[in-house]
Amino acid sequence: MKSLHWAIDTLPEAERQALLGKVVEFKDFSEDNDPHGEHDFGKITHEGTDYFWKFDYYDRACHYGSEDPSDPKQTTRVLTIMRADEY
Numbered sequence: 001m002k003s004l005h006w007a008i009d010t011l012p013e014a015e016r017q018a019l020l021g022k023v024v025e026f027k028d029f030s031e032d033n034d035p036h037g038e039h040d041f042g043k044i045t046h047e048g049t050d051y052f053w054k055f056d057y058y059d060r061a062c063h064y065g066s067e068d069p070s071d072p073k074q075t076t077r078v079l080t081i082m083r084a085d086e087y
Contacts, residue, residue, distance in 0.1 A: 026053075040056075
């Protein structure tokens with residue numbers, strides 16, 4: 001899978017770690033932003049900038065969507081964090 005380069009790549013490591021920490025701690029799920037109860041998408045604000053984060057679930061080769069995202073033996077989980085204005 002090819003890596004895409006977004007503005008988050010230009011941030012210092014400490015800033016990227018801070019963003020990841022906010023994703024890990026995110027609990028603001030509601031019917032409006034998580035209608036299927038999957039907890040796989042969110043929006044955070046860091047240092048005055050909005051970021052989206054999203055989990056995607058691929059097959060082990062990262063070519064197709066996983067047939068069973070709950071099975072780690074056949075699923076590769078990918079977390080994307082990007083500035084909201086890059087969407």
